Amino acid sequence: MKTPQTPPVAIVMGSQSDWETMKNAADTLDALEVDYEARIVSAHRTPERLYQFAKEARAEGFKVIVAGAGGAAHLPGMIAALTALPVFGVPVQSKALSGQDSLLSIVQMPAGIPVGTLAIGKAGAVNAALLAAAVLALSDPELALRLDEWRDQQSAAVADYPVDGPL
Numbered sequence: 001m002k003t004p005q006t007p008p009v010a011i012v013m014g015s016q017s018d019w020e021t022m023k024n025a026a027d028t029l030d031a032l033e034v035d036y037e038a039r040i041v042s043a044h045r046t047p048e049r050l051y052q053f054a055k056e057a058r059a060e061g062f063k064v065i066v067a068g069a070g071g072a073a074h075l076p077g078m079i080a081a082l083t084a085l086p087v088f089g090v091p092v093q094s095k096a097l098s099g100q101d102s103l104l105s106i107v108q109m110p111a112g113i114p115v116g117t118l119a120i121g122k123a124g125a126v127n128a129a130l131l132a133a134a135v136l137a138l139s140d141p142e143l144a145l146r147l148d149e150w151r152d153q154q155s156a157a158v159a160d161y162p163v164d165g166p167l
């Protein structure tokens with residue numbers, strides 16, 4: 001859900017091509033009624049935009065950052081270097097190396113600059129959004145309830161038996 005004021009979550013990605021993956025984070029936040037803003041920011045192609053975004057993120061009012069990038073995925077780590085806000089990194093699946101490059105670029109941060117690294121692709125984007133919501137829920141009891149309901153619905157949607165029936 002997009003709002004005129006700064007929302008609590010920033011979803012940033014290195015390229016338009018990452019949106020197919022990162023839209024899963026946006027859809028998950030929509031389901032939880034958590035506001036977000038999605039932006040394209042690249043450590044490589046728009047370094048000044050990256051610097052400005054990360055330096056001003058806290059003052060702008062963001063509380064959590066979800067950052068997705070593929071290949072030489074320096075974006076989440078560079079954002080984390082410039083702000084102490086929680087940063088969750090989503091390795092986008094690359095064509096050349098199936099996202100292993102993205103994962104390794106994001107996960108192995110030096111001690112002192114944390115990036116919470118998620119799984120490659122859609123699962124990572126969904127889970128980054130759920131973690132962002134969990135952080136916000138620490139100070140928002142209504143959101144905590146919505147998160148519990150989301151999990152209950154997930155459980156209820158899992159069938160007891162496979163389609164051919166009980167074994």
Ligand SMILES: Nc1c(C(=O)O)ncn1[C@@H]1O[C@H](COP(=O)(O)O)[C@@H](O)[C@H]1O
Nearest residue numbers: 014015017042043044069070073074075
């Ligand atoms: N990894 C990064 C960064 C960054 O880390 O700042 N900026 C762009 N990219 C990645 O390049 C890939 C290919 O981008 P294009 O599809 O635009 O060629 C994308 O997955 C993007 O995240």
